[in-house]
Amino acid sequence: MATDGDRLLDEGSYDQLRARQWWAGAARGDGMSRRALLQLSAGLGVAALAGLGRPASATAVSAPADSPIVKPLPPDLFYVYGTNAEMRWEAMRDQGELVPIDRFFVRDHTRTPSIEADTWRLRVFGAGLRGAPTVEQAVEFSYRDLRRMPAETITAFVECAGNGRSFFTTQQNQTVSGTAWKLGAVGVARWRGVRLATVLARAGLTADAVDVMPQGLDPDWVNAGVNNGPVRRPLPIQKALHDVLLAYEMNGEPLPPDHGFPVRVIVPSWIGISSIKWLGQIEVADAPLVSPWNTQFYRLFGPGYPTEGTVITRQVTKSAFELPWDATVPVGERQLLRGRSWSGNGAIGQVEVSTDGGTVWRRALPIGRHRQHGWQRWEIPWRPATAGAYTLRARATDVTGRAQPTQTPFNTLGYLFDAVVAHPVTAT
């Protein structure tokens, strides 16, 4: 039988329990009354439905001279959208399981800060610890302290909850707000670091702990005239102790500035915003915590959802071809189509591909093994017999049976697009 703790690893029960606690006044928020939130979320829905939200368009702008992102963003590897940059999927052709750092997507709310490892400290505090109730009394860890603790390495994807958002508009004719990602706001890397459970134990964790809230050192996020404070989002203690890592290495190198140097959180299978970069502090509370990132943003709002929305935790099932958008392929030649599929709910069980607009589906052949929280690579031979336009489709099913649908139910902020994507190519 599932215990309360097990249930908190599951997004549905986590949300229901936290929502009940919050609406009953048992959760501690910062800065926003329930009334204000309700007004805001209702207004958000209306604005987005009326097309007042920033419409998702496929237009990519090039990086400004004073780029908020530190690493180079060459146009053959990235589409750049202001403070965010997505990987072009053709950049994964001929790559192994991991996405190299030079092409890993970046999602910054403001900009990449410059932080020195020598003076950096992680401050852990809160009523869920013995003797460190406030941030002034926090238990401090230096970079060296963390590096000396037992290390662990995991393979896991980081994926933005909004990955695929542009297809709400281009495939489903719906207006949603937020960055108009195609499918490149995802990447798999090897993350090395120390388990959050180890750090919390050393900080004096007690059985009273309920939620933890990691917070970033990047600038406050101001949106629509409202200062939401530093980027932060709570996690239930059960998930925090289960498999969360405080990572200081990515693909065998020190964490690059854009990906959270010196230390970031990695929350396997959960949406990207959970994996707080440039970690500065962690509150460990004996009561449920809220931040705008789990009450206003990264929730599903819209006609099919309750007024207060539904929180998002795990990622959905998706697939992508390792091809340029509007690729040109040789006519009359046998070629191998390659791609990858992934899910936040478990390994991928099967992938089917259609090259004829969705009539005939063939099983793709798996390449390599799906490791931990990574993805499944696959390939399928194809010979386009005649010249002209084709639409490629890949649809995956994970081992829990979650398959990609033909439509994703609308939500105003355009999260969790899992429908099969129609990828245009031309054979010449």
Ligand SMILES: Nc1nc2c(c(=O)[nH]1)N[C@H]1C(S)=C(S)[C@@H](COP(=O)(O)O)O[C@H]1N2
């Ligand atoms: N401190 C901080 N952490 C953050 C963010 C941020 O802007 N600031 N962006 C989040 C979001 S929305 C995503 S999708 C991931 C992106 O990680 P990446 O830039 O390493 O790909 O980081 C998350 N962690």
Ligand SMILES: [Mo]
């Ligand atoms: Mo994100």
